[in-house]
Amino acid sequence: GAGVSQTPSNKVTEKGKYVELRCDPISGHTALYWYRQSLGQGPEFLIYFQGTGAADDSGLPNDRFFAVRPEGSVSTLKIQRTERGDSAVYLCASSLNPNNEQFFGPGTRLTVL
Amino acid sequence: RKEVEQDPGPFNVPEGATVAFNCTYSNSASQSFFWYRQDCRKEPKLLMSVYSSGNEDGRFTAQLNRASQYISLLIRDSKLSDSATYLCVVNKDYGGSQGNLIFGKGTKLSVKP
Numbered sequence: 309g310a311g312v313s314q315t316p317s318n319k320v321t322e323k324g325k326y327v328e329l330r331c332d333p334i335s336g337h338t339a340l341y342w343y344r345q346s347l348g349q350g351p352e353f354l355i356y357f358q359g360t361g362a363a364d365d366s367g368l369p370n371d372r373f374f375a376v377r378p379e380g381s382v383s384t385l386k387i388q389r390t391e392r393g394d395s396a397v398y399l400c401a402s403s404l405n406p407n408n409e410q411f412f413g414p415g416t417r418l419t420v421l
Numbered sequence: 422r423k424e425v426e427q428d429p430g431p432f433n434v435p436e437g438a439t440v441a442f443n444c445t446y447s448n449s450a451s452q453s454f455f456w457y458r459q460d461c462r463k464e465p466k467l468l469m470s471v472y473s474s475g476n477e478d479g480r481f482t483a484q485l486n487r488a489s490q491y492i493s494l495l496i497r498d499s500k501l502s503d504s505a506t507y508l509c510v511v512n513k514d515y516g517g518s519q520g521n522l523i524f525g526k527g528t529k530l531s532v533k534p
Binding site for chain 1: 464521
């Protein structure tokens with residue numbers, strides 16, 4: 309069956325621009341997670357949705373980062389006024405519920421010039 | 422102290438060797454523990470969960486020592502295909518649910534012919 313998909317696979321933008329990253333979770337998965345992975349590091353938690361609501365957004369680095377999941381399925385991570393330090397691979401994962409295995413998407417590689 | 426610490430390696434071993442990875446975690450409230458595998462430029466994938474009693478899956482054995490807050494992974498009879506980065510992962514305490522995951526930096530393994 310279809311796994312987690314993320315679009316775009318690569319995004320190059322200029323400092324100060326706004327970007328949106330999309331995640332399509334596995335159908336029926338209620339929990340959705342966003343992580344960020346910099347080179348040589350493990351994934352770093354950003355935000356976790358249970359259904360439509362953000363159950364934990366403690367990993368968002370600052371108020372330039374925002375994520376939504378309006379219908380409890382697709383999620384969009386939004387980054388305003390991008391900075392070079394935002395360059396990383398943004399990974400999305402979903403699980404049937406918070407007790408179950410998380411399945412990761414292939415990620416979006418964001419490069420801020 | 423970092424939340425999850427691992428030796429980054431790299432571990433360079435010949436085919437057929439036995440190799441062990443160790444990991445320590447700082448949050449004594451963590452209740453779920455995992456090893457993930459990540460191939461170069463790919464997403465992380467669950468290798469195995471780690472239970473207090475220790476668990477084995479083929480050539481892979483995972484151990485947990487809650488008193489020492491220490492997790493290990495043993496790979497026997499290494500194969501070329503085992504070459505990857507191995508990520509030690511603990512959950513943030515959500516009363517037993519996975520919730521968001523906290524990843525170590527990963528240990529790189531390279532198995533040579």
